[in-house]
Amino acid sequence: MKKASALSQPGRGPVDHEVRDQIVAAATEHFSRYGYEKTTVSDLAKAIGFSKAYIYKFFESKQAIGEVICANCLRQIETEVKAAIAETSLPPEKLRRMFKVLTEATLRLLFQDRKLYEIAASAATGGWQAVLAYDDRVQALLREILQEGRQSGDFERKTPLDETAAAIYLVMRPYFNPLLLQYSFDYTDEAPAQLSGLALRSLSP
Numbered sequence: 001m002k003k004a005s006a007l008s009q010p011g012r013g014p015v016d017h018e019v020r021d022q023i024v025a026a027a028t029e030h031f032s033r034y035g036y037e038k039t040t041v042s043d044l045a046k047a048i049g050f051s052k053a054y055i056y057k058f059f060e061s062k063q064a065i066g067e068v069i070c071a072n073c074l075r076q077i078e079t080e081v082k083a084a085i086a087e088t089s090l091p092p093e094k095l096r097r098m099f100k101v102l103t104e105a106t107l108r109l110l111f112q113d114r115k116l117y118e119i120a121a122s123a124a125t126g127g128w129q130a131v132l133a134y135d136d137r138v139q140a141l142l143r144e145i146l147q148e149g150r151q152s153g154d155f156e157r158k159t160p161l162d163e164t165a166a167a168i169y170l171v172m173r174p175y176f177n178p179l180l181l182q183y184s185f186d187y188t189d190e191a192p193a194q195l196s197g198l199a200l201r202s203l204s205p
Contacts, residue, residue: 020058023048024072027065036066036118063128070123071130073116077105077176078137085141091149092200095168098145099196102138102176103188110178120178138176139169146203155203168199 026048030039041062045052059065084101085094110117123131143165149155174180175191184191 016058023050023055023058024065024068028069031066031069031119032115035115036062036122063126066119066122067128067130069116070119070128071134073109073120074130074134077102077109078134080105081141085145091145091152091154092203094145094148095142095200096193096196098142099172099175099192099199102172103181103192106176106178106181107188110181117178124177124179138172139165142169142172149203153205156205164203171195171199 023044027039027044030044030047034043039062041055042052044062044065045055048055059068081098081101084097088094088097110120122128143161146155146161146165146168150157150161172195174184175188175195181188
């Protein structure tokens, strides 16, 4: 599967950006109605009123369009998480909020719209660059919180930071990864609080 993302393509002029945005908006609506897997670039071209060749001028594949839609959604989740974390200066509370908001935002954005979930599931299954980059940013944010907690004396410092971050990330992952979260619906109300509490007890100095 191609890994190239439309997000990494060279910059274009304002008109080209307008057309790209128009294609993404139309594709988002089309995928929401008919599903990502069942839609072809030809279907999109017909729905938008462009030729298939014209769409390929801006996106090299259907996946490239899906990557932009997926990246936009993941950025929205990330923005919500960062906003919640920014409301407190206490590292333990930041960790609790990270668990909670990651789960809530992922459920709301990806699972209320099953068609959007199809894109996210395809992205996670295929290892799309948008998902890999998002995972990297989530882990970086987690390491940042852990480092703050070590500096403030809230968290222990004996375990290597990368090892601690990797372990907590694995605990969190079933509650924000779309492929795994579908199997955890019965626990999403209580799991973020319980798991963040477990993580915080393990971090106690």
